[in-house]
Amino acid sequence: MSNPTRAQRFAGAALSVLLVALLSACSRHETATYQGYVEGEFVYLGSSQAGKLTALSVSRGQTVKANASLFSLEADDETHALVQAQQQLAAARAQLADIRTGKRVPEVDVNRAQLAEAVANARKAALQLTRDEAQYRAGGIAKAQLDDSRANADSTAAQVRELTHQVDVARLPARSQQIVEQEAQVAAADAVVAQAQWKLDQKRVSAPSEGLVYDTLYRQGEWVPAGSPIVQMLPPQNVKVRFFVPETIVGQLALNRGVTLHCDGCAADVPAKITYVSNQAEYTPPVIYSNESRAKLVFMVEAHPSIADATKLHPGQPVSVVLQ
CATH class of the missing domain: 2.40.50.100 (RNA polymerase II/Efflux pump adaptor protein, barrel-sandwich hybrid domain)
Structure with missing residues (x-):
């Protein structure tokens, strides 16, 4: 084979320079990828x-x-405590209803019967007093007997007034202070039931x-x-990805910006949105800060996938993140 001519060697060199330039340009426009990992908030x-x-x-x-x-x-203990509290509440409510309505009808009927008997006795005593007064004026009885008749008439009349008031009182509910006191007892019993129910629900x-x-x-x-x-x-909404970006990139990030997650074994890339950008550097190089060490500063960023895609990721799994 003959040696290449000078023109051929020049063309080959030019082609090599062109290829290197094209590869350099491609590398400069290559999409930046950031490493991260999946984390779960349990x-x-x-x-x-x-x-x-x-x-x-x-x-x-x-x-x-x-x-x-x-x-x-x-x-078991909580169940028994709830039953006991419910029974005490029922008793307190029944007592409140009782004092609100006053005495029962049979009790009122007894008071009315006693009043009727007292009225009859008062009438009898009044008639006897009338007869004794006539007899006394005629000189038929002593004054002592007349005084006894008057005392008996006054006594039976007073008994009528007393029983009349008792019948009126029996129709009334309890005093307002008693009702307020019993209402407080009902409220306290209701609170005990609620507490017992809460303890049972905690089990x-x-x-x-x-x-x-x-x-x-x-x-x-x-x-x-x-x-x-x-x-x-x-929960799927608690699955997130943490990744780190250099200081030169963090200023371009905003909440809800889309990213693409790539993981080994995933059937397809997973979309996510940025939900947090740290305002503090996660890593500072162990040297005096300078413009040369500035590029070593990185900031933590968090992104959440959708609930439907969250089940595709697992805590601790490494991922590659590409900004959209």
């Missing part, structure tokens, strides 16, 4: 009351709907929203102290 569900775990209705890795039953604790816990049961921390039959989490949940 919800730890427990009971404010202590007790033995009698039922665990979910298992790790299960997806549950909102208001689905998660677990139950032993609640049965449901899912606050749809989500993944990430872990269960107790087994059925174990004693659970008050406030200890039993189920660890991850």
Whole structure:
């Protein structure tokens, strides 16, 4: 084969320079990619009351709907306390109704019968007084007998007035102070019922929203102290991605700006939106700050995927983030 001519060597060199220039241009316009990871804001569900775990209705890795039953604790004492409080409330309400209505009809009828008897006795005493007064004027009886007749007439008349007032009072409700006092007793009993119901409800816990049961921390039959989490949940809206951008980029970011998430094994890229941009550098190089070290400053950014796409990501999973 003959050696290349000078013109051929010049053309080849020119072509090489052109290719290098094109590759450099492509590298300058290559889309910037930032590394990040998936993070989950977990919800730890427990009971404010202590007790033995009698039922665990979910298992790790299960997806549950909102208001689905998660677990139950032993609640015999709370159930009995609620029944007792409800009975005391019923008794307080019955007593309030009783004092508002006054005496019962049979009791009022007794008072009326006593009044009728007293009226009859008063009439009899009044007639006897009239006869004795006539006899006394005629000299037929002593003054002492007349005085006895007058005293008897006055006594029976007073008894009539007393029983008349008793009948009137029996028709009236209790005094306002007594009603107010009993109303307070009813309110107090109602509060005890509400407290007992709340304690009983604390023994049965449901899912606050749809989500993944990430872990269960107790087994059925174990004693659970008050406030200890039993189920660890991850609602889809609590899945987010954290990534870091250099100082030269952070000023261009705004909330709700779209990003694209790429992860190994994902069937397709996942869209997300920026929900938080840190206003403080996450990393400062261990040297005196200068224009040369400025590019080493990075800022944390958080982005949330949609609820539908959140289930495709897993906490701790590394992702690549591309700004849109």
